[in-house]
Amino acid sequence: MTAPVVAAPVVRSLSSTRGTGAPTLVSAAVLTPEREQWRSLVRDLASSHVAPRSAGMDAAARFDPELLALLGDTGLLGIQVPRAYGGRGGDLLDVMIAIEELSRVDPAVGVLVDVQNALVAATLLRRGTGDQQRLHLPRLATGTVGAFALSEQDAGSDAFAMSTTALPDGDGYRLRGRKAWTSSAREAGLFIVFAQVRQEEGGTAPGRVTAFLVERDRPGLTVGEPARTLGLRASSTCDVVLDDVRVRQQDVLGEVGGGDLLAVEALDVGKIGIAAQLLGLAHGALDAAVAYARTRRQFGAPIATYQGVQFPLAQLAAELRGVRLLVHDAIALVDHPDPAERMCAAAAAKLLASQVAERAASQAVETLGGAGFTDAHPVERLYRDAKVGTIYEGTTNMQLRTIASVILGGAR
Numbered sequence: 001m002t003a004p005v006v007a008a009p010v011v012r013s014l015s016s017t018r019g020t021g022a023p024t025l026v027s028a029a030v031l032t033p034e035r036e037q038w039r040s041l042v043r044d045l046a047s048s049h050v051a052p053r054s055a056g057m058d059a060a061a062r063f064d065p066e067l068l069a070l071l072g073d074t075g076l077l078g079i080q081v082p083r084a085y086g087g088r089g090g091d092l093l094d095v096m097i098a099i100e101e102l103s104r105v106d107p108a109v110g111v112l113v114d115v116q117n118a119l120v121a122a123t124l125l126r127r128g129t130g131d132q133q134r135l136h137l138p139r140l141a142t143g144t145v146g147a148f149a150l151s152e153q154d155a156g157s158d159a160f161a162m163s164t165t166a167l168p169d170g171d172g173y174r175l176r177g178r179k180a181w182t183s184s185a186r187e188a189g190l191f192i193v194f195a196q197v198r199q200e201e202g203g204t205a206p207g208r209v210t211a212f213l214v215e216r217d218r219p220g221l222t223v224g225e226p227a228r229t230l231g232l233r234a235s236s237t238c239d240v241v242l243d244d245v246r247v248r249q250q251d252v253l254g255e256v257g258g259g260d261l262l263a264v265e266a267l268d269v270g271k272i273g274i275a276a277q278l279l280g281l282a283h284g285a286l287d288a289a290v291a292y293a294r295t296r297r298q299f300g301a302p303i304a305t306y307q308g309v310q311f312p313l314a315q316l317a318a319e320l321r322g323v324r325l326l327v328h329d330a331i332a333l334v335d336h337p338d339p340a341e342r343m344c345a346a347a348a349a350k351l352l353a354s355q356v357a358e359r360a361a362s363q364a365v366e367t368l369g370g371a372g373f374t375d376a377h378p379v380e381r382l383y384r385d386a387k388v389g390t391i392y393e394g395t396t397n398m399q400l401r402t403i404a405s406v407i408l409g410g411a412r
């Protein structure tokens with residue numbers, strides 16, 4: 001899976017999917033046989049192993065451990081991790097295809113795979129030392145879940161106003177504080193924790209934001225009860241309490257004081273992952289609406305024959321194509337030397353994906369009529385799952401702020 005991100009177009013017949021279900025909506029720019037194979041592998045796994053579990057995981061607000069083990073066994077927890085470390089040796093587009101296909105069925109599974117690959121493993125690959133990579137990447141690739149602990153109760157959009165501290169202690173530091181909203185924290189075995197390095201408790205000198213690799217079994221680290229959320233219920237979102245957790249110098253990820261830049265860079269990739277998740281969610285909603293519209297009959301004919309049902313779905317199908325191109329554009333720009341370019345591309349993809357996902361889920365509920373308002377159909381869950389797309393990894397206003405700072409000046 002080492003093909004370039006935008007490979008030469010390979011025109012392939014889509015006739016097998018035409019007229020028999022929801023549109024395939026695959027961009028020709030990335031239709032290589034290898035990509036198609038990867039997409040259908042993940043799609044098959046999603047339909048045979050994720051779909052049957054989704055309603056139950058949502059109702060129980062718990063990720064099925066058997067499914068987690070399966071994700072590890074099939075390489076979905078280490079998509080970009082090199083083969084030498086037990087991963088699949090894929091690239092960022094492979095990650096995004098997997099997130100999209102899983103989210104088409106269950107966005108809660110998509111977000112776990114997103115955080116694992118696009119935030120935690122990707123950051124280790126970009127900024128980890130050789131020793132850090134040798135230690136952690138094989139574990140991530142084979143089942144250790146990763147989490148990204150940046151936000152705090154009083155430091156959300158303004159994340160670097162965090163109060164968690166790292167105080168010097170011998171050849172390392174002691175972490176003290178409470179991170180909030182950490183996705184996958186209940187399942188996680190490895191956390192990237194952000195803290196302010198200070199010389200002393202309560203000192204007035206500004207802290208230096210720094211990222212640390214912290215294993216779950218470090219004494220002093222505890223994970224709170226998952227928040228009870230509107231959607232994405234199978235994905236745990238917890239506080240992570242750090243009560244004098246001892247970390248070593250070699251657990252610093254990147255540079256001391258370089259944690260803010262590292263986080264921004266990581267979130268630029270993470271936002272593309274969220275855009276892919278929301279794209280999958282929107283696609284799943286459209287799949288359900290199309291399938292229902294074809295079979296539901298009113299006034300003596302399938303409702304799909306009425307223009308009032310067709311056109312909103314056609315509009316969404318067009319918008320999905322646009323969002324997919326934005327995701328691919330952001331992937332292509334991820335290593336652009338001008339940070340403003342990659343920030344703007346990631347923010348635009350996430351912003352528009354979140355808007356299309358909300359509309360798609362809402363339209364799907366309407367297309368199913370009363371049935372869509374019940375939990376007998378997955379669109380009810382997708383409708384709840386869609387909302388957080390406008391909040392996490394930067395709210396809608398934060399994406400607009402990023403884009404505004406690029407087009408109006410300030411980011412360069």
Ligand SMILES: Cc1cc2nc3c(=O)[nH]c(=O)nc-3n(C[C@H](O)[C@H](O)[C@H](O)COP(=O)(O)OP(=O)(O)OC[C@H]3O[C@@H](n4cnc5c(N)ncnc54)[C@H](O)[C@@H]3O)c2cc1C
Nearest residue numbers: 148149150151156157181182183237391392393394395397
């Ligand atoms: C399900 C879920 C999972 C999450 N997972 C993670 C995770 O894994 N790791 C992690 O670190 N965090 C995670 N988060 C936290 C998430 O990133 C934050 O919720 C988000 O950044 C917003 O912060 P906040 O909730 O404190 O809202 P606030 O920052 O308080 O914002 C509230 C409102 O004010 C607006 N606002 C704030 N400042 C401005 C401004 N300057 N201009 C205009 N509008 C503004 C915002 O747009 C928003 O509408 C998660 C959150 C959720 C809900």
